[in-house]
Amino acid sequence: MTERIRLLVAAIAVMVFALFVQRWPGRLDDPTAVLTDAMGNAFVPRSEGLLDTTAGLGLLMLGAWLFGRLAAGVRLPKISAYLVFGAMVGPAAISLVTDDQLKNLRLVDDLAIALIALTAGGEIEFHMLRKQAKAVLLVTLGAAIAVFTVVTPTIVWGSEFFGFGEVESMSALVMLALLVALFGTATSPAVVIATLADLHARGPMSRLSLSVAVLWDLALVVLFAVLVAIAGPIFAAEMGDATAALHDEGSLILSLIQKLGGSVLLGAVAGLGLTWYLRRVKVHLPIVIVLSCFAIAIVAESLHLKALIASLVAGLLLRNIWEEDSEPLFETVEELSLPVYCVFFAVAGARIDLQLVMQIWPAALVLVCLRTALVWVGAGIGARLAGESKSTAMWVPTSMIAQAGVSVALAGVFLETFHSADFASTFYNLVLVTIAIHQLVGPVLFQVGLAKSGEVGTGGAGDATPVSVSEKP
Amino acid sequence: MKFFLAILVIVTVALLSASARFYRLRRSRFVVALLSGGWLFVGVGVLIGPAMIGAVEEAALARLTPVLAITLGWIGMTVGLQARRDVLRGLPRSLYACAAMDVAMSVIVFGTLSWLILGMWAQHATVAQRWPAAVLLTTASIGWLLETRSLHANSSPASARLSLCVRGGGALASMAAVLIFGLFAHASARLPGGEIEFAWGNAIVMASVTVLLAVMAGLIGRFALRLAGGDRSELLLVFLGLVAIVAGSATSLGYSPLLASALAGAVIANLAGPALRRFERFILQAEYVIASLFSILAGMLLDVRIGLAGVGLAMGLASARYIFKSPVFAFSARRRWDQGGEENEPPPDMPEDSPLYWAPIRQAPLAIALGVSLVMTESSPMSRKLLAVIVLTGLLTSAPMVFATMRSDQTDEPGEPDDKASGSASAEVDA
Structure with missing residues (x-):
């Protein structure tokens, strides 16, 4: 006390x-x-x-x-x-x-987004995913299908209630609804890892939870990039920017492939560069990581690529291809993440328009309840279809409730990309308020889920997860 | 984009130069001498800055204000963290004597000289307008570069004692320089119309507020350090947070970020207890890279168009260093200040003749930090020209030593490095 x-x-x-x-x-x-x-x-x-x-x-x-x-x-x-x-x-x-x-403080955003993605990429282990491919696929698909099929029409139907009443064109409204639904499917690998480590949990549900969280994180970033690329011209037309709206489907797909391909390439180059540094030089790692993250952000911005995907790919390659060399790097990333996360999330909080929140809190609450129920049902059905035990199917959805790092980063990217649109602020605040609520209840629910499935304390200290975590949110 | 890529390339070079692969190169006394004043990186900064090829434009440079404030805060805090009561009490009296005599001589000789030459350079300026510049040049003259390895001293006990005098006396003088600059450089104030006049009342208020900020930050820092324990990520957060809040607050109030963070460092050093050692070790790890980054930023900030008057000012200051610094240091170091003091055996005599007596000729790297501090509080062309004068003075006082070591490097077998290339006060005192 x-x-x-x-x-x-x-x-x-x-x-x-x-x-x-x-x-x-x-x-x-x-x-x-x-x-x-x-x-x-x-x-x-x-x-x-x-x-x-x-x-x-x-x-x-x-x-x-x-x-x-x-x-x-x-x-x-x-x-x-x-x-x-x-x-x-x-x-x-x-x-x-x-x-x-x-x-x-925008520089901090750039740094944090790249760092969060690098961490998320570093948490994806191919060999672990291969073992549980079917279960992971069905659980994530179950949750995603449930959320997309219900949340999208709900947002379109209740656009006034959710604060999007001023959006005139139906296509723009549908895109916004799809993006809200996409955020609804987001999870937090960092919370899952931190909770598993904290409770020394080990077992089928723990393993499945971790795999689902990290895989869906990767898919989420790619899907977000795809949706934003498609939404760009539609939102531009909604805002009255005629030139930006004149994109045919062919050029859109081409631009999307260029963006994704270029981002993957940039990530691979960054990963290679970091590996070379780790092998040959190996000093002042915190500064190297900070500079690398800035470099990825700056190069991505100037070449119109996605820093998030590039960093994710860099982390993924480092973890899975150059694993031995990259271990000190991820340990350093962990050290750096606390100050960066503190500022990043505090800046995100400072950007919340409280007046708007007072207007939209009922909508946010409805969205939270709807999403929680849909994720629970969809992921549960997916787990049963994959042949998981009753207990796992019942409680594995609790690992998908919390939302954090990547979701906040993506919301920031959305606000930055469409900052001139009126709906961008509403969208950002709605998403951020729902993330905050999920972040409050998510870890508690997951703790309950692990306890109910009997996996708490079965892992022994320190071996609950493939990666160690200390203060990561 | 161009700017960040330029910085990226430069810092990568700095990082590579810190690697084991380049260790052999760093063993050379010439390279040690070149790196210890930060000249190499200052040169790179000048080259890419607005003064030369302009890879970094003025607008981009202005956006770097927070980074500059944090690096200044970092320097101030490392200076302040040395001011531990137990350490200060344990230092031989000869070190205090060396530092005190240097401060007194600098204020009298360099203060007068700066005042006179500034009078010729800025003829129409009022006394109050010339005041901050004179205080800057005077305080920049206090102390010296603490690096001693490049000076070829032998390893006798007397030589070691003299080396301690160079390092310890110089570190104490650095603390005094930060204090004097922080208290007196802001004694003049700008009126709403833009005119400058003396405002001693403001200076007293400013000093009191700076102390208040430092004490508040120190108390918060003490609690935060205890909370952080041995967790490296939390230590990093506490250090960055403290430096940012103290140096940033001083900057936004128009006060000296160096003084505020040095005082906060001193408060933490005397209150933090066992957590302090971990904290210090942690800070020192990043020393070389931060010092390199700061030198690059300083190089970008300075205005090389100082004209003949500016060159004359730098040459005058450098000449004064050659004439006065070494004899005054030799006089204060050779006096037996410690006789009858805390030591059981009388200390060995100082060597009659040693290259270490020339060490105080070289200007302290902290002088550049003081110059940058003035640019932070008043980003005028004059401040940036003064920064160039300080850098030039440093070069004029270091270059002959560098060339001397280059020549002797060709004949001597270099020994093991005994101090950090960056030559900052903290490393020297630890050594």
């Missing part, structure tokens, strides 16, 4: 610190004055937003971490705490972090 109070006091102290700095007049130059130096040269001072960004970064990092520790103390997921902290200090609430600062 005392520790929790200390944590709370520390988190408040960080906020008071930031508040003090924000309110204290300091000695910033008057932006309207013509400034000259001692030699009479006129100059322009640096923008306040840019100067404040570093302090904002520190506040988000330390504050979110302390809040996460506080949440963990009362058995709540850390990611939710990071999101809540971000929302609390963001422009929509007490505004310790301003819009200007959030714009300047």
